[in-house]
Every structure is written in C-alpha cells, then in structure tokens.
Amino acid sequence: MNQRLSTDRRVGETVDVRPTPRGRKRDPSRDAAILEAALDVLAEVGASGITMDLVAERAGAGKGTIYRRWPSKAELIVDAVAYLVRNQVDVEHLPDTGSLRGDLLGLFKPDAMVESTRLLNVMRAFASLLADDHALADAGSAAIVGPWADAHLLFMQRAVARGEVSASADIGTVSQILPSMAAYRTLIQQKPFTEEFMLSIMDGVIMPALGIYAAIAPTKSTGV
Amino acid sequence: MNQRLSTDRRVGETVDVRPTPRGRKRDPSRDAAILEAALDVLAEVGASGITMDLVAERAGAGKGTIYRRWPSKAELIVDAVAYLVRNQVDVEHLPDTGSLRGDLLGLFKPDAMVESTRLLNVMRAFASLLADDHALADAGSAAIVGPWADAHLLFMQRAVARGEVSASADIGTVSQILPSMAAYRTLIQQKPFTEEFMLSIMDGVIMPALGIYAAIAPTKSTGV
Amino acid sequence: MNQRLSTDRRVGETVDVRPTPRGRKRDPSRDAAILEAALDVLAEVGASGITMDLVAERAGAGKGTIYRRWPSKAELIVDAVAYLVRNQVDVEHLPDTGSLRGDLLGLFKPDAMVESTRLLNVMRAFASLLADDHALADAGSAAIVGPWADAHLLFMQRAVARGEVSASADIGTVSQILPSMAAYRTLIQQKPFTEEFMLSIMDGVIMPALGIYAAIAPTKSTGV
Amino acid sequence: MNQRLSTDRRVGETVDVRPTPRGRKRDPSRDAAILEAALDVLAEVGASGITMDLVAERAGAGKGTIYRRWPSKAELIVDAVAYLVRNQVDVEHLPDTGSLRGDLLGLFKPDAMVESTRLLNVMRAFASLLADDHALADAGSAAIVGPWADAHLLFMQRAVARGEVSASADIGTVSQILPSMAAYRTLIQQKPFTEEFMLSIMDGVIMPALGIYAAIAPTKSTGV
DNA sequence: GCCTAACCGAGACGGTACGTCCGGTCTTTTT
C-alpha cells in the first residue's frame, strides 16, 4: 500500500516538519522488483503456494526489505494486483465508435486480459485474500472492478446524451452488470472470460435492459 | 467428498465385484458431527482462523477420523458449505404468485440468508478456498449459485408460458444475473445483500431486459 | 504376561467358584503366532520401528486378539523376549566337565546366541522397553540374566564342593559378573559378545577373583 | 550433535575456503537453554513422557530452532545427557589415598550421583534411546561409562606402580567391572546404586581378582 | 439341532506426538 500512502503527501505546505532523512535512501528499484517477483511466484505456484520467502528469493531481496514496505502478505498481494491491473488496462483514452455496443466491445481485449495464465492466477490469489481479510475486500474489489464500471458508465452516459438510450434507464446499475459478472466468472468460477460469454451478457441483458433492440441476431444463451 | 463417491455405485449390474466390506463400519454420525463442527468454528473464528485441531476438538473426533474422510482442510470446508446450503435452501416448493416479479421477490428471504453471521463467514471461507483450489471452483460454485439460478429460470419459463415475457428473451442468461451478482457482492465485496440492492437489479436490469415495464416506479441506482 | 497369569491358578481349593467358561475357547495357536510375529518384526524393523498393527498383520491376527492377551506393547515384547530366551537357552542339563572354567566355557555357544541379528534386535527393543517402563525393569531383566547367573552359581557351588574354589569366596557376587557384563555389552553398547571378550572376563576377573591361577596364559585385555 | 561437528574444523590449512557466514548468527544461548529444558522435562515427566513441544515451551524456543540444531528427539536427548555428564563428573583431580581401595571408595559420591531423580530419569531415557538408535549406542555409552573406567584404570596403574597389585593382573579388564555393572544396574535394572552393592563388587570381585586380600571382613553377597 | 456367549480378523475411532513449514520479527554484516 505504499504507493497509495506515498500519494498522501501533501505538497505545497508552507513548512515541512519532517526532519531531513538521514542514512541510506530507500532503493526505489526494490519496490518494482518485489512486486514483479510476487506476480511471478503467484503465476507459477498459485495462490496457495505463495510464500514470503519465495518472493524474497525471487526478488533477490531480504524479507526485511519487503516488510519495511508492506505490513503483511495480504497487502503485498493486493498491491501487486493493483500494479498488474494498472499496467494492463488503459481506461484513459476511450475511443468513441458512435454506438454503445461498439464502444463496449472495443473496451475488451480478451486475448491480452483473460487468456494469460499469469493474470488468472493472480486473480485467484486475489479472491482468496479478499475473503480472508475483511478490511481489504472493499478497496481491493473496487480497484479491479471500478475502472471497468466507470468506463461502462461513461459510455452509457454518452449514449443517453446522443439519445440512443432513454434517460429513465438505470444506467448506474446496468453499468455494473458486465464487470461484476466477469469478475465472478473469473475469480469464483475459474472459467475463462470468453467472447461468447461477453456477447451473451451484452445482447441478452444489457442491450434489452437499455431498450436497444438493434437489428442484431440474438446470440444463444451460454448455459453456465 | 465422500457423499459424491457414494453415488458412484452402479446398480443393476449382474455381478457386484466389490467384496463385502470387512471390519468396523464408518460411523455416519461422525460425518455430520464434523461438518457441523466445521461450520461452528468457521462462524466463530472466521475463515482464516479455522484449524483442523479446533474442528476435531469441537466435533469430539480425532484428526485421523477427519482425514480419513476428507483429504485436506479445503475439501472439508467445501463439503461443509454444500451441507449448509443443502439444509438452508428449499427450492422444492416454489409458490406461483402469478407475476414474475412477485415470484422472484418471494424467493428471497433476506433475514434467513444474509443476516446470519454463520452463513456469511462460511461464505467467506468458501470463496477463499475456491480461489486456492482450481478443481473445487466449478463444483463448489455451482452448488451455491446453481439452485437459485434454476429457480429463476423456472420462474421465467413460467412467465414466457403465460405470455408475460417474450419468447425471444434470453432467459438462460438473464436468470443468472441476480444469483451471480449476489454471490459476487457477498463473497468478494463482503457487502450485505440488502433488499435495496436486490430491487436495483430487479427493476433496473431484469425487468427491462425481459421487456416488462410495469407500473412500478423505478428505484434509485445503488451506486456500488 | 498371560503365561505367568495362567500359573496363578490356585489348585487344590475345595470349591472352584469360577463358573464354567462359556462360549468359544481362546485359540492357543494365536499366542505363538503373535509372539513369533513380534520377534520377526523386531528383527526386521528394529525396536523403534515395531508397531502393533505390523505385528497383527504379520500374525494374521486382529489387534483385539493381541490386546485380549497382553495389556500393552511393552508387555507383549517382554513376553516375546522371554519366549525367545526360553527356546534358546537350555539351562536344564548342565554338563559337568570337572573344572569350573570348562563348565563355564561349555555354557556359552556364541554362534547361536550372539551373532543372530534376530536375537540382537530383540535385545535392543528389550532394553528400550525396560528403560521406558519402570515396572517391567526388574522382572524383565531377571528373566534374561537370571538363568545364566543361576547356572554360574551352580557351577561355582560345584567347584567349592570339589575344593577347586575356597569356601570364603563370594561366589554369589562373582556369579553375576559375566551375565550382567554380557547384558550390558549387548544391550547398551550394542557390541557383539565375542569369545575374546568372554575370555577376558573369565581369565582376567572371574578366575583370579576365585583364586584359581591355572597354568593358563593370561589373555590380553579387550580394551573396551 | 552440533558440539561435535564444531570440532571438525581443520585448523592450520593454508586457505580457509569457507566464506564469511552471512545473516544472523545462531544464538549460542539457545543451545544451553534447550539442553537444560530437555533435562528438566526428562526429570519431571520421565523418559516416555518427554515431548518436543514440551521442551520447546520450557526453553521458550520454537520447534524450528530445536530441529535446526538436532535432527531428531533421540539426538537431542543424547546431547543433553552428554551435557549433563560433562557438568556432573569431575575426573580431573583424583585424590591419592595411598591404597587402591581407598582411591576407589573416594571416587564415588553416592549422594550426588544416584539419589538425584533428575540424573536417574535422564539415564533411563538415555538407555531407551541407545537401544533405539544403533549409531548412538557406542558414542553415548562411552561418554557415560568412559570417564569412570578411565579413573579406575589410573588408580590401578598407580597400585601396580607402588607394588600393591601384581604387574600380571589384567587391570584393563578389571577397571571396567564396576563402571559397567553400575551402569547395568542403574539403566536396565532400575535399581539404586547403593554402597552395599558397590562394596560387594569391590571386596567380592575387584580386590580378589587383583590379589589383594586385605584384613577386611568380606561383605555379604548382594543377591541381585 | 438350535441358542448364545465368547472368540476371531478387520479396521474405524479418540487422542496425541511427530517433524515440517511458514508468517512476521530481530540480528549481523555489508553497502
């Protein structure tokens, strides 16, 4: 969590009361090395096999160096997942295809995101930790599902603005459907997040719920 | 998983090659005692605090007796959850209220299901284990969400039959929305499954997706 | 210990109040089978490796059958050792060679007694149990060393009678030297009971202590 | 056995190839604490009652710390006994009383050696373990009996030098009589090592075997 | 020729110690 904590620094204050740091400075390269090592180990031995000693050895770091940065194994893994997702998803530049369906389809790149064993194993460990540690559940879950839900909401707000969707639709709720079902399928059911599944939700639920009955042939049910 | 194994018996074969079991029989009362003890311990000390010694002591059983039945702590807890759900849900007699919305509302009794600390803690442990053990994920998840999804599907088939819902609606997919989102909210997000949340999904997603725009005032978005 | 217990029967009483035993009789062949199995297992896996289940399996017996006869593993092994020694040593017919030294030498047959791995392993287990179980120490030890000490004493009494040894010699103590040192060497030191060692004791201790300085060249010290 | 291993260091070699040890050093105080705890537990609960968890708790140590030093319970106890004997016996300054009998009598202080429950229980455990573990038997046994036998031999060599004992006597063998019979009596027979027993051996065996018939009234036989 | 008690082999049971592993902390040396 040091990343977050490090952003807590209030800049621009008149006086910084903290004394000048003495002695050797923290080596910033260790953070990334440890996070990468954690992700590697997760992908190799799985959620139940990960060990702090293993991570330390892989990172070429001492356990003290890890515990100076993260207070527990759980928080290290949460940060590692956040680190992974940060580098994976790019919610910043959202292309405008002109239709809601096109926008949503453009958001997901199944190849990069889902088929990676690395990402899948990380997700499993993540779910495991959330269930173990009540305090992390909310923050951790939001860090993963949040960005996608935000993007969905933005797309739907655009669709309302251009008249594609009625203003009375509950887009706040609908925007959460696909992200949370994708998370459930990946984390709990351990099934791959296929395009077929995505299209079922899209055309069987989201489009009808928003009153969009385009000239699209309805897809079959996935039969989960 | 011994329950499942017992169903492996092939009946009706000409010759049963298995020899008569010799020695003392397994005491079936130990199964229930151990499962109950596991659920008790889970509810008391939580998912991360459960211990085989604790379960054994609570059950008045030796550890050998537990490990003779389940090969690991993970599988014991999965069976304990299945045992709990079996005794908790009663999907057998489904009242017919005449409308899909009424049927679905009648299915959920939030008090019994959600407010129970026992059930909630059990679910947390369950999610933790599913993420650990790939092989258990599918079966375990299905055992929990499955019955509810089946009930939803049945209600929607009735609604189609009575003309309330169009035959072209993808009820196979829609029937999974609420169960899986409820599971996600409970297991991963650790948030309570409130009536407000349920109504958001119901009136903001399911009803519109099935083309039912009744004279019901739409509820506010939950803002997850 | 059933052998000993069975001799507890008081015969000659006026009335035997014990009712006629009903039901199936104990199968006497099981006693020997179990004792032999115990000795086999001891010789194969050693003192620390012996297990009641192993003995039962080897004997083709149930554990209940064993525990009906002996109250504990310790007592079974003590009896097994006694059984072995009973069949091994024949203190009954003691040949009279005319000289004490000849009598004593004739008593020991190193080949049969000492080089047997079976006997050695049994002895190790025996020592282990004696040290564990205070109550067995005296009886067990006497059962092994006793017969030899008795034979030694008898030979020395003969020697006193024929004038070979002075009547003032403490033959009660001297007769215990060789048996107990042999036991110590075998049980504790785990060294073989060689003829060389025996002759050292004989000619370096026993003969001089009894005042017999025959025309025998003194052997070298063993240098334990 | 780490004590012994530490003596394996070859000194005087041109180059010491072993690199500087890195990381935290082993805490030498833990060795003593664990050995003392083992001896305490032995004296309190006996040989069959000792437990590694008990030793760890008593020493305030983790089990890992114990198993990092000794590979098994057996070897820990052997080392504990060696540690006890090292601190118990003081064979260094042997008083010269002028007569062999006086020297030998002066060596034994029955109070310190025998009446101590602590020492006795330790010895029982020791015998039990020796019988279990062949590899330990010789070294362990020598560590206990050795020092006493050495002292006896020294006394007898003095006696030969001063003409009290004939040069042809096999003092190498005779010097082992009392130590090994004392060990046998204590370890196997579990009987106390009384002064009466000692005098029987002394005056009934050792003195006559060495040709010393002093003006001492012969004691009665012990009748083991 | 049954009836019934005690036997038998097999193996499940409660309890407990084993030796291993790992989370989080502390110590030593080097940078």
Added chain:
DNA sequence: AAAAAGACCGGACGTACCGTCTCGGTTAGGC
C-alpha cells in the same frame, strides 16, 4: 540507515500409531 541473509518464536499442517470399540462371522458348549 537501508539492504541481504538468515535465525528466531509461535503455531497449524498432515501422518503415524497406541489402545479401544464395533462389525460380521465362526466356534464351541448347554439346552
């Protein structure tokens, strides 16, 4: 002062084994 290495405490894991018990089946008397 931070870093790498690794020892340290505490405690859970899954295995093994003791002595007891239960199961179905066998072997005797006694009726």
